[in-house]
């Protein structure tokens with residue numbers, strides 16, 4: 001018996017599926033709100049604290065609206081993410097524009113919205129100056145290079161990552177930006193993804209706070225915010241221990257008191273740009289077993305596939321799966337749970353133990369609320385699913401309809417071939 005349970009029951013799903021056939025993504029409004037409040041509280045020691053939700057994790061205006069009501073802004077990295085943010089009324093400095101390899105026109109849109117702009121590269125200074133002029137407040141993304149280690153070992157390899165300025169470029173960049181009229185500065189850095197440890201943010205904070213002190217000495221720049229970005233993870237495996245957000249907030253506070261306050265930087269605002277931590281656990285992909293297959297292995301074929309959730313195929317990522325209605329049955333059957341793509345990596349589980357699964361059973365794939373629906377695609381002519389919201393009052397709301405063939409064919413002119421209604 002496992003202790004990781006979905007937020008919907010078999011009975012609920014049977015009822016929902018009468019209106020919205022599987023597969024669908026469903027999100028838990030109450031849990032999203034409670035989590036956002038816990039995060040805010042954990043950083044409430046910092047006067048300017050703000051979470052900028054990484055839109056790419058769950059780009060749905062209804063989700064953005066909920067987070068807006070909880071005091072969050074948005075982190076956008078493309079034109080359409082800026083447009084979605086604007087559509088729900090998140091504008092001005094409630095937007096952080098953290099893009100990289102930025103196409104022409106997007107800095108202009110971000111500047112028009114009054115967003116904080118986070119430059120990914122030294123050469124983007126000339127690029128933005130030419131395109132729309134350097135804004136008064138500007139942020140630069142830092143890449144320390146090398147290997148990033150915290151107390152419990154190597155976390156990642158920023159030296160291989162495409163993002164950010166080198167340390168010297170940060171100082172040179174600030175000076176150049178000041179010469180072009182910038183007055184207030186931010187620092188941003190995203191070094192490790194999906195960390196399941198309370199040590200990452202405090203360690204990153206220490207790195208960035210020391211950098212801020214150095215940059216202030218080197219350049220005299222007025223540093224007003226430090227953006228710790230994303231990277232706080234979630235326990236995808238039932239055996240993993242969830243992060244303790246209060247401990248993380250407290251760890252960052254300690255580094256702040258130790259490093260920034262004595263350096264006269266006690267007014268710096270702390271920003272976060274979390275995606276996964278805000279949404280992943282509060283979304284489930286609900287799918288139905290439609291086939292069983294007995295060859296060299298035992299397979300369960302479901303009606304969702306990798307286009308609905310790419311992470312297992314792309315990263316070999318683990319997503320826990322519950323067979324609804326069989327939560328308390330012994331896991332004594334070994335299956336591969338697969339989708340219908342003509343790709344052998346289209347597997348939600350490989351050699352995993354489950355209760356006996358019958359055709360018609362509903363499966364809840366856990367932790368799909370972030371980087372789930374949003375990574376979807378249309379390979380094999382597969383269509384994107386609906387997104388549903390389990391509202392605070394227990395009702396279910398359609399927050400994005402499922403695609404139809406008409407959507408799939410919408411981008412070319414096929415008149416003369418056949419008609420769709």
Ligand SMILES: *Cc1c(COP(=O)(O)O)cnc(C)c1O
Pocket residue numbers: 054056057075098190193194229230231232273274275276277370
């Ligand atoms: C993806 C991304 C995030 C969010 O990352 P999570 O791992 O979902 O928290 C934040 N900032 C930037 C710049 C990103 O690219």
